[in-house]
Amino acid sequence: MDSFTQLQHLKPAEMRGRLTIQFSGEEGIDAGGLTREWYILLAREMFNPGNALFELSPSGDQSYQPFSNSSVNDHHLAYFKFIGRIVGKAVYDGHLMDAHFTRPFYKHMLGIPLNYEDMEAFDPDYHRNLAYMLEHPLAESGLDHLTMTATTMWFDVEETVDLVPDGANVPVTDENKLEYVNLVTAHKMTNAIKDQIGAFTEGFNDIVPHDVLAILNPSELELLISGTPEIDIEDLRAQTEYTGYTPASPQVRWFWDVVRDLNDEDRARLLMFCTGTSKVPLDGFKALQGISGPQRFQIHRAYGGGQRLCSAHTCFNQLDLPEYANKEELQERLLFAIREGSEGFGFG
CATH class of the missing domain: 3.90.1750.10 (Hect, E3 ligase catalytic domains)
Structure with a gap:
């Protein structure tokens, strides 16, 4: 508001x-x-x-x-x-x-x-019923009682809407059922x-x-x-820069091992924690944006021992990774940071 x-x-x-x-x-x-x-x-x-x-x-x-x-x-x-x-x-x-x-x-x-085929992406079950109706005689499918109307729900109150003038008195037949299907789907998806x-x-x-x-x-x-729905960890790794670490550093190798094992939800949390968004740009991670234009993902060495949590600078797509003693410690502190500290900004 x-x-x-x-x-x-x-x-x-x-x-x-x-x-x-x-x-x-x-x-x-x-x-x-x-x-x-x-x-x-x-x-x-x-x-x-x-x-x-x-x-x-x-x-x-x-x-x-x-x-x-x-x-x-x-x-x-x-x-x-x-x-x-x-x-x-x-x-x-x-x-x-x-x-x-x-x-x-x-x-x-x-x-x-739109046409009635778009209903499949809108409500698959309803689309299946309409397709069956078009492919079979109405008497055979038990739908020969339909009229040119649609129902709407105002919360718990059902209302009937005419699809054509005086639709309640116009029966749906095998001859006009395609018109009915187009009208009822237009009503649900558009009108x-x-x-x-x-x-x-x-x-x-x-x-x-x-x-x-x-x-x-x-x-x-x-x-x-x-953006694209899947997070490609290998693409992210290929577009990563390091400060204070190298790709061969133990903490970096442990980090990527842990990240590969994350589920989709935690991968999205990690991306949000580091970049401020959980979505991937259209052109992949090479198109990540920072404060002044394209900015690759960065992993910086955080000094001060392994008691600290990971921290991030979303303006620079930067993760500060402390020198954890082992992979298990890194995994525990990384997961805590992305699950509990993914929102809010401050100086510390």
Whole structure:
């Protein structure tokens, strides 16, 4: 809400300018790292289903789509426009957002028409039912009672919506079932959230004009916004620089052994701890950004003994690695640092 209050009235040209972030009660100076954490924290709130703006797709792939009942949230369209601007600002500045949208939503952003096949990425079970309906006679599938209507839920209250004029009195037949399928999927993927889509897209295009995106397909737009989904440790290692250590140093060898064994969640935590984002740039780790442009991942020798935890400087993509006595000690302290100390900025 602080960010919304501060930024909602800025003109597009002002939003494209450089923002400097300061967190209340923290000492950190924004040389890039605080901005990256700001994007992370904003994404966490913007896509939090508890805020009734976005919801997780039924597909189970952890992708988001606008919540059709978001009007329960006062000024929800202003929030959608603001979120569109923030996502556009992240793209404009080369930051990655910690969120993935449904494939139909990316098509909406690009202005690409949807068809019923897009329902597969939106709700696979519902798509399967529609496909079965198209491939079999309605009487055989037990669907010969349908009419040209769709149901929507206003929380626990079911409402019926006509898909064509007087749709409740227009039966679905084998002759018009393709029309029904297209209309009902358009209702679910577009009409029920058209105001939210419009507000988000307006905000996004305030920062990134539509004609700039016209050359992209939905997959390319997803990569532009969210980065690649997998963290290639060997690519990260190949793009790493060392200060005070060499690639042959025992602590460095132990570090990479430990990192290779991390699960996907802890790999993302490590990347966030060191760089301020859990996503990988489109061109891999050679395209990591720092305070003044491209900045490779760095491991610096931290003096003072192995009692210290690892620390990081996200503005420089830098990990300070103490001289631990053995691999087990390094693993214990690294995991504690990335799991318990991945947020917040201060001087110490």
